[in-house]
Amino acid sequence: MRTVLGLCLAAGAAAVFLGCGASGSGGRQVDITQAKDGCTPTSIQATAGEKLDLMVKNESGEDYEIEGIDGAKLEEAIIPEGRTRSVGYDVPGSGGTTKLKCYIPGGVSTIIEVQAGGGSTTPEPGAKEISNGFAGGAVAGSTVEVSLGEYTVNADPPSVSAGEVEFLATNVGKEVHELYVLKPKDNGYDVVGEVEHIEAGGSGSMTLKMAPGEYTLACLIAAGESGSTVDHFKEGMHTPFEVR
Numbered sequence: 001m002r003t004v005l006g007l008c009l010a011a012g013a014a015a016v017f018l019g020c021g022a023s024g025s026g027g028r029q030v031d032i033t034q035a036k037d038g039c040t041p042t043s044i045q046a047t048a049g050e051k052l053d054l055m056v057k058n059e060s061g062e063d064y065e066i067e068g069i070d071g072a073k074l075e076e077a078i079i080p081e082g083r084t085r086s087v088g089y090d091v092p093g094s095g096g097t098t099k100l101k102c103y104i105p106g107g108v109s110t111i112i113e114v115q116a117g118g119g120s121t122t123p124e125p126g127a128k129e130i131s132n133g134f135a136g137g138a139v140a141g142s143t144v145e146v147s148l149g150e151y152t153v154n155a156d157p158p159s160v161s162a163g164e165v166e167f168l169a170t171n172v173g174k175e176v177h178e179l180y181v182l183k184p185k186d187n188g189y190d191v192v193g194e195v196e197h198i199e200a201g202g203s204g205s206m207t208l209k210m211a212p213g214e215y216t217l218a219c220l221i222a223a224g225e226s227g228s229t230v231d232h233f234k235e236g237m238h239t240p241f242e243v244r
Contacts, residue, residue, distance in 0.1 A: 034058040035059050039066075052089045061081050065104075065105065072100060096116060099111050146170070192215065212243050217239050
């Protein structure tokens with residue numbers, strides 16, 4: 001970790017970390033702490049086009065993730081419990097406010113706003129992500145049609161045989177939704193795959209290689225994400241799913 005010079009200031013519960021010291025090749029360092037009740041700071045002041053080195057420290061006792069949402073280009077990063085990870089983020093040259101989601105899958109979520117002044121960032125319509133290395137023209141052994149609404153997840157069929165499984169997600173609601181495939185563990189969930197930001201009336205898909213076991217299909221949109229005022233998972237937007 002680089003030497004930090006000067007003083008960093010925090011403002012209230014939504015502390016603004018301005019970062020200190022010289023910027024290295026990874027950019028200006030900004031400290032982010034992940035705790036049981038969420039992440040701090042919730043606001044970061046930056047300049048348009050600036051490179052940031054997010055030094056993310058997990059003190060929660062559970063695995064955390066951080067990623068860009070609503071159009072912010074930050075790939076998902078996992079920070080195991082008790083670890084610190086450096087994550088680079090390029091602030092858009094157009095400025096404006098972009099959002100990072102710092103969360104425990106199926107648990108607490110915090111939206112961190114990166115404020116660079118001027119302009120705005122909007123989500124890509126129908127943006128989606130295919131995880132677990134099964135992108136493109138993979139042929140699935142099973143197909144599961146998943147219907148997403150306010151605030152329900154319905155899978156047809158609710159169980160399949162182990163192997164390659166194609167998930168076809170359709171948003172039948174009026175809000176933006178997403179589909180996560182989660183694997184329960186002692187202190188939460190592991191993310192197996194995800195299709196993000198499915199607009200109302202839109203759809204997305206992913207193909208995953210699934211081992212036998214119990215899973216959960218869920219929407220993890222948090223309050224403040226994609227225009228939502230509620231946490232979709234906490235509103236009951238999840239359902240069990242079995243792989244035989």
